[in-house]
Amino acid sequence: MKILMVCLGNICRSPLAEGIMKTKLPENFEVDSAGTISMHEGEHPDKRAIKTAAKHGVDISKQKSRPITAKDLENFHKIYCMDLSVFEDVISKAKNEQQRQKIKLFLEEAGNTVENIEVPDPYWGDMAEFESVYQLIDEASEKIAQKLQNQ
Ligand code: 4NP
Secondary structure, eight states: OEEEEEESSSSSHHHHHHHHHHHHSOTTSEEEEEESOOTTTTOOOOHHHHHHHHHTTOOOTTOOOOBOOHHHHHHOSEEEESSHHHHHHHHTTOOSHHHHHHEEEHHHHTTOOGGGOSOOOOTTSOHHHHHHHHHHHHHHHHHHHHHHHTO
16 A cells, blocks of 8 residues: 655655654555645755654655655555645645545544644744654554554
């Protein structure tokens, strides 16, 4: 099964989600990430994201930002969006109902309640914000990884 994590810039949240989810799923799952904007295309993740992940033993330093493509909506089986605006953006790219069905709000899939269904953007924040985003993504990834393996 192929899983895609999506945020805005693909340098903070979705690289963390990719790195974390890879540690929770067996090798027959393929995990990748992308952004809805191409502004950071080719760049490695934000240094603060790399440092936060490294603190938890997860290496995301070799990832490179890329924008989501029409092919991704065909190729991936599950597409997890980090916030509502990303979700709406990705939904607008879907060509049919089958593609729309693949697109999920990451925290909603993890069973979070309506008050807490968006992963906050840590880009303008400090290291403490990166740490709390890491924890949020880690807990949600654990639940989603269980769910995917029980299907
Ligand atoms: P991300 O964070 O979507 O979690 O990768 C951001 C990265 C870059 C920008 C905004 C958010 N930006 O405005 O460049």
